[in-house]
Amino acid sequence: MTLSHSITSILSQAGSSMSSGAADATSIRSDEFWMPAGASNFAAEIDWVFHFINYINYFFFLLVVGIMVYFVWKYRQKGREVYARGPNHNLPLELGWTILPTIIVVVIFFFGFKGYVSMRTVPADAYQIDVTAQQWSWQFKYPNGATSADLYVPAGKPVKLVMRSNDVLHCLYIPDFRVKQDVVPGRYTTMWFQVDEMTGEEKFHRLYCTEYCGKDHSRMNQRVFVLGEVQFNDWVTKQGRWLEELAKKYPDDPSMIWKIGASRLYARCASCHTLDGKAGTGPSWGNYDGSGDIWARIQPGAVHKVDGGKPVQTLIGPGKEYETPEAYLRASILNPGQHIVDGYGNVMPTFKGQLRDPEIDVLIDMMKNLKEFDAKGKYIGGATAAAK
Amino acid sequence: MTTLDARPTIAAEAPDNYLTFKRGLLSWLFTLDHKRIGVMYLAAVLVSFFAGGVMALLVRTKLLFPGEVTWMTAEQYNKAFTLHGAIMVFLVIIPSIPAALGNFVLPIMLGAKDVAFPRLNLFSFYLWVLGAICAVYSLVAGGFDTGWTFYTPYSTSSQAGGIIPVLVGVFILGFSSIFTGVNFIVTIHKLRPPGMTWFRMPLFLWAVYATAIIQVLATPVLGITVALLVIERAFNIGIFDPSMGGDPVLFQHFFWFYSHPAVYIMILPGMGIISEIISVHSHRHIFGFRFIAFSSIAIAIFSFLVWGHHMFTSGQSALMNVLFSAITFSVAIPSAVKVFNWLATLYKGSISLNTPMLYGLSFIFLFTIGGLTGIPLAVLSTDIHLHDTYFVVAHFHYVMMGSALIAMIGGLHHWWPKMFGVMYSEFWGRIACALVFIGFNLTFFTQFMLGSQGMPRRYYTYDQLEGMAETFKIYHHISTGGSYIMALGFVITGIYLLHSLFAGKKAPANPWGGASLEWQCTSPPPHDNFSKTPRVGDCYDFSAVRWDEKQQGYVVDAEAHAASASSGKGH
Secondary structure, three states: OOHHHHHHHHHHHHHHHHHOOOOOOEEOOOOOOOOOOOOEOOHHHHHHHHHHHHHHHHHHHHHHHHHHHHHHHHOEOOOOOOOOOOOOOOHHHHHHHHHHHHHHHHHHHHHHHHHHHHHHOOOOOOEEEEEEEEOOEEEEEOOOOOEEOOEEEEOOOEEEEEEEEOOOOEEEEEHHHOEEEEEOEOOOEEEEEEEOOOOOOOEEEEEEEOOOOOOOHHHOOEEEEEEOHHHHHHHHHHHHOHHHHHHHHOOOOOHHHHHHHHHHHHOOOOOOOOOOOOOOOOOOOOOOOOOOOOOHHHOOOOOOEEOOOEEHHHOEOOOOOEOOHHHHHHHHHHOOOOOOEOOOOOOOOOOOOOOOHHHHHHHHHHHHOHHHEOOOOOEOHHHHHHHO | OHHHHHOOOOOOOOOOOOOOOOOOHHHHHOOOOHHHHHHHHHHHHHHHHHHHHHHHHHHHHHOOOOOOEOOEOHHHHHHHHHHHHHHHHHHHHHHHHHHHHHHHHHHHHOOOOOOOOHHHHHHHHHHHHHHHHHHHHHHHOOOOOOOOOOOOOHHHHOOOOOHHHHHHHHHHHHHHHHHHHHHHHHHHHHOOOOOOOHHHOOHHHHHHHHHHHHHHHHHHHHHHHHHHHHHHHHHOOOOOOHHHOOOHHHHHHHHHHHHHHHHHHHHHHHHHHHHHHHHHHHOOOOOOHHHHHHHHHHHHHHHHHOHHHHOOOOOOOHHHHHHHHHHHHHHHHHHHHHHHHHHHHHOOOOEOOOHHHHHHHHHHHHHHHHHHOOHHHHOHHHHHHHOOEHHHHHHHHHHHHHHHHHHHHHHHHHHHHHHHOEEOOHHHHHHHHHHHHHHHHHHHHHHHHHHHOOOEOOOOOOOOOOOHHHHHHHHHHHHHHHHHHHHHHHHHHHHHHHHHHHHOEEOOOOOOOOOOHHHHOOOOOOOOOOOOOOOOOOOOOHHHEEEEOOOOEEEEOHHHHHHHHHOOOOO
């Protein structure tokens, strides 16, 4: 068994026990014609209103089209002389079909209003999860500081999401829960729901971004797992200390932390930064312009340029803006607008408050050893990389 | 114009008409004739419709595939749907009925020689052209990918290079729309012929009048909004972008304060056309004239009070959501009233299923679906689930395309013989209408299910999560197939209409048996429409309409018509 194989098996274990739901988890589907599976406390009432309106709609649609088809057939033109005599108006009839729809819509409004009030009334004891949206990823942060890309919620407990955006408008939508709320930069928005049925880590509800947010809008999809109380508490505790747990597991080999931890952290960078030199929204971490990979190109003597033709090494070194290459990388993650790589725009959001220092360290370790990762950010080990 | 007095009122071979009155390109480019300006608008709108349609087909074809495709990147897809929406709204639907058909028909229906301000009319056409040039230039400058709604702060921060040019274009198009509105309001107030009281005015004119009021009152807000957005983008002055101290939700308020009334700028004139088509092709008096007329005005007024229903999930306060939801239902009532009145107009009529009438009946079918599916979107709790999904896409396509645009195509067929003096092939007209109708329903009805099952709008791919593609693929496939059928219908329409221009049978003055004034001048109309201002009776009184074998068309017995009007028999 080679090193890379053993790491791979460790990775798959780590994946199931520590980070997230099973990679092959399946989404919950519905056999119903109109609505997806209803999982939250709101679903039953909203579906009832939706179907109630639908039946009224079927009735009026069939009435209108039925009358139309019947009249068109019954009063079709016969011969060339065409003048036809019919009533010009009928006040009681016309008042009737003005007032009747008015009454119907008042009733419908009331049902919708009632459902909406409960959606906007958050129970005081709701479990709070902070949501940060940015182009093009979600981050969910739990009370103990743990974070995740997929949303985990405890079953049988009201859950409140407090949401903010780092850049443009986004919108968090979980069809199975019938909830949706825009995520607006510069303000907090909230939503709440309660789900009683557990999904475990084998099944999930879908979560979409439904406010157009640019290139990878359709890639801002995540999974929602509903766990039982014990399982959830266990998960959230481990999730909060996952790097520490790793360190505890491999006290003799600190490098195992980045070998195992990097791929999970890189997943949040992957939508903009490739590893194999291919163009993306941001510069590839791989060699894309002949100046080497991301670590090589910020070493002394490299020709990599930022801010419109300025060699990056004028920024890095003793007595310069950044003492070390590590300091430059760290600043690039926390304050990405400070210096812009030539050929790219100022689009990266800050990761301040989203990545802890040990996590940034893991990412920098990954950059230093990029040859040992495949194009998807999986650790493949030095031996395999050399053989390639 | 003494020569015109000598012209026989009904001539086998009209000596001259507005098409032949003057010749040469310049006589068109500098014309002040409302009919020629209407025809130029029509050509421009149809070219834009073609361009917007191609974009729609590209989008639909991409959606056959759940994942990425090599021939269209996410950026290109985003630009394509943005362009589709912007072209169809600003260059096609808003000007199509008022500026193209309205310009042609409105003064003739009034028995006038032209609109009140012919030069302003030509100016607004050239403003339209300038706006369209800006839109084309924006493509050269890098395109725009913001969606036609230009929501901030994405529109402030997007790297696409064509955003400022297209916003300038929208600003200019807004003025084109405002000038047309002003022109029509004054024309309707001042140039009605003797005998045409407000309640004898054709319902198409009532609808255009209500539209013109919205155009004049709402469009300036759009102008201000896009101007602020340009200022923010160009000079980094924070108005909407929170990173500069602005408020993105404010932009949505501004935008929908125009764009919701704009929905009625699009649909009201369509409703007007349907009132004409249903009555003329049923050959009987429109039912409930006053209810239809006042419902147009009611819609125009209510349309200003409901913009917040586009923003139920935007973060605006819950109280505002409740109020906007309640007020929104007020728009439903006048729309329902119109549908019932059209149905009652069919009762005891003499209904001929000509191509325009087929479009009219299609309108009732499609508008009923479009209107009824608006209810779950106006209801707060269900809208939360349906907002920004394909359910909304389906709903507004039933209203914007299935209703407004179908009415426009119906009106085009209704007045085509009048505009160009030729008849198109009835056979192909009916085939094309059937294809468009079937294709439309396949394309958009499936999108209701896509939406209620949760498919978000403006998605390039739908394969990221396990199970997504399986849920949505079948609907996308049917929808795309339907769009090809619809496209075929429109291509056939284009072919037989063009063919009729060169080889069509000569049209009689009054092919359908209408009683309003436009059917009482020759087809095509002479340069100044009527040699002397006609007296009018009730334009929905068909008792004086007779079949004339020699002309193969109908004639309106003017004496009998005026007599029945003055005796009040019409009502």
